Amino acid sequence: MMRMRKLAILGASGHGKVVADIAELNGYDVIFFDDAFPTKEKVEHWQIIGCSTDLLNSAHDYEICIAIGNNLIRQQKQVQLKQAGGRFPVIAHPNAAISRYAMIAEGAVVMAGATINAFAQVKCGVIVNTCAVVEHDCMLNEFCHISPNATLAGGVEVGKCAWVGAGAVVKQLVSVNGYSVIGAGSVVINDIPERATAVGVPAKIKEV
Numbered sequence: 084m085m086r087m088r089k090l091a092i093l094g095a096s097g098h099g100k101v102v103a104d105i106a107e108l109n110g111y112d113v114i115f116f117d118d119a120f121p122t123k124e125k126v127e128h129w130q131i132i133g134c135s136t137d138l139l140n141s142a143h144d145y146e147i148c149i150a151i152g153n154n155l156i157r158q159q160k161q162v163q164l165k166q167a168g169g170r171f172p173v174i175a176h177p178n179a180a181i182s183r184y185a186m187i188a189e190g191a192v193v194m195a196g197a198t199i200n201a202f203a204q205v206k207c208g209v210i211v212n213t214c215a216v217v218e219h220d221c222m223l224n225e226f227c228h229i230s231p232n233a234t235l236a237g238g239v240e241v242g243k244c245a246w247v248g249a250g251a252v253v254k255q256l257v258s259v260n261g262y263s264v265i266g267a268g269s270v271v272i273n274d275i276p277e278r279a280t281a282v283g284v285p286a287k288i289k290e291v
């Protein structure tokens with residue numbers, strides 16, 4: 084009998100549950116780690132078997148996915164666990180449409196219905212959430228998050244740890260720079276500087 088691969092998911096959140104579902108569809112046996120352990124020992128029917136320190140001490144034993152929505156924390160945990168010997172597969176829903184010419188790096192997750200078109204590059208730890216569209220030649224830098232139903236037109240660049248909100252649209256060739264946030268439903272037609280929050284149609288920088 085073929086042995087199932089074990090995926091350790093760090094973060095027993097809603098996002099973690101979606102990752103678990105997709106991992107199982109890809110043939111993984113799933114277990115969770117969360118810092119609420121031992122107070123919390125289960126998420127739905129899945130077992131939580133330790134906290135992030137426990138995972139750090141057993142990083143060699145599993146393939147790992149960091150299911151933490153906060154981009155900075157996801158980055159910090161992935162870097163730590165990688166130094167401890169962790170391996171981070173790409174977790175992609177079977178119903179995501181990923182071009183054979185797209186590049187997807189370790190630790191990235193791609194949810195159901197997402198499209199990643201030819202020559203897009205998705206760097207490590209990126210989340211391409213449900214039904215997001217990442218058009219040709221986009222560049223998604225490390226640990227950014229493209230929320231459900233967001234649309235990035237051709238050649239868009241999203242900076243490290245940036246967050247594009249649900250249903251937002253980014254015009255072709257525009258850059259959303261590192262650590263910035265695009266509000267849900269916004270339409271971005273000009274470059275957004277680092278660490279800015281932009282909301283509305285068209286998106287304007289907002290002090291929040």
Ligand SMILES: CC(=O)SCCNC(=O)CCNC(=O)[C@H](O)C(C)(C)COP(=O)(O)OP(=O)(O)OC[C@H]1O[C@@H](n2cnc3c(N)ncnc32)[C@H](O)[C@@H]1OP(=O)(O)O
Binds near residue numbers: 212250280
């Ligand atoms: C599977 C998943 O669930 S993935 C998660 C998907 N979630 C999202 O996409 C959410 C994205 N987040 C947002 O859109 C948030 O509203 C943010 C980050 C832009 C701002 O959040 P906060 O910092 O809490 O700001 P807050 O709610 O206080 O609003 C500040 C101002 O911005 C406005 N604003 C906030 N979000 C938006 C938006 N998306 N579009 C237009 N205006 C907005 C508010 O009306 C308010 O305006 P005012 O100062 O004139 O009253």
